[in-house]
Amino acid sequence: MSGFKAIIFDVDGTLADTERDGHRPAFNAAFAQAGLDWTWDVRRYGELLAVTGGKERIRYFMESEGIQFDPSVDQDALISELHRSKTRHYVSMLQTGAIPLRPGVLRLLREARSTGIALAIATTTTPENVDALLAQCGEPGLRDWFAVIAAGDVVPAKKPAPDIFLLALAELGLAAHECIAVEDSVNGVRAALGAGLKALLVTVNDYTARQDFRAAPLVVDHLGDPGRPARALSGRLGGQSVVNLDVLEQMHRQAYALH
Ligand code: XBP
Numbered sequence: 583m584s585g586f587k588a589i590i591f592d593v594d595g596t597l598a599d600t601e602r603d604g605h606r607p608a609f610n611a612a613f614a615q616a617g618l619d620w621t622w623d624v625r626r627y628g629e630l631l632a633v634t635g636g637k638e639r640i641r642y643f644m645e646s647e648g649i650q651f652d653p654s655v656d657q658d659a660l661i662s663e664l665h666r667s668k669t670r671h672y673v674s675m676l677q678t679g680a681i682p683l684r685p686g687v688l689r690l691l692r693e694a695r696s697t698g699i700a701l702a703i704a705t706t707t708t709p710e711n712v713d714a715l716l717a718q719c720g721e722p723g724l725r726d727w728f729a730v731i732a733a734g735d736v737v738p739a740k741k742p743a744p745d746i747f748l749l750a751l752a753e754l755g756l757a758a759h760e761c762i763a764v765e766d767s768v769n770g771v772r773a774a775l776g777a778g779l780k781a782l783l784v785t786v787n788d789y790t791a792r793q794d795f796r797a798a799p800l801v802v803d804h805l806g807d808p809g810r811p812a813r814a815l816s817g818r819l820g821g822q823s824v825v826n827l828d829v830l831e832q833m834h835r836q837a838y839a840l841h
């Protein structure tokens with residue numbers, strides 16, 4: 583019997599490495615299609631990831647580059663249209679070339695599901711993107727495994743604000759201490775902790791590996807699969823070679839000092 587009842591997953595960078603080869607080229611395709619000569623290379627995109635949300639990211643880029651259009655141009659409408667185009671490109675990229683789930687994600691989802699632990703998503707990204715990602719990763723019906731998908735503009739403020747996690751908790755009908763959160767970025771960690779989710783696992787990726795995760799009780803390179811062990815960067819795997827429900831149980835007990 584677990585001390586937690588649900589696992590709430592971030593999406594981008596956590597379920598799959600979608601940023602560098604998914605969102606980034608989709609933004610660039612939208613810019614090109616609109617006749618703009620903006621190109622976000624891998625390094626620049628890493629800097630821009632400090633701002634969560636695609637529309638917010640485009641606005642921040644324009645401000646930081648001092649890009650101004652003719653006063654007759656409605657800038658909000660332009661950003662919204664660019665972002666809708668970006669979403670179309672992203673979804674069609676996912677439909678034609680799969681971005682795999684990160685190591686151990688499907689294994690952990692299966693384990694949780696088979697023991698009756700609820701699955702949820704709390705993400706900044708647009709809901710269509712979540713659906714497209716879950717539809718293309720080789721597990722039919724995966725989207726329906728999630729009791730709650732909290733995504734995108736449904737809350738007033740995006741991560742690092744806690745709003746999207748608070749929404750996921752409310753929709754699950756659970757308190758923060760009954761849940762585990764899984765994140766990949768410092769913005770996500772701040773959002774989860776702000777919602778009271780102290781049992782927090784971080785799986786780093788190339789864009790987030792150098793961020794400060796001292797506030798998280800367990801940080802790993804990835805969740806791990808048989809033949810591909812996970813490595814703890816801080817915190818303990820307790821002798822396990824992958825992040826499984828026992829590891830999460832241990833982390834949960836420690837986070838709430840339930841020894
Ligand atoms: C990641 C993000 C998102 C995506 C783009 O959020 O910051 O903005 O890069 O998504 P998370 P949209 O890790 O919380 O999933 O363009 O659809 O906003």
Ligand code: MG
Nearest residue numbers: 592594595766
């Ligand atoms: Mg993320």
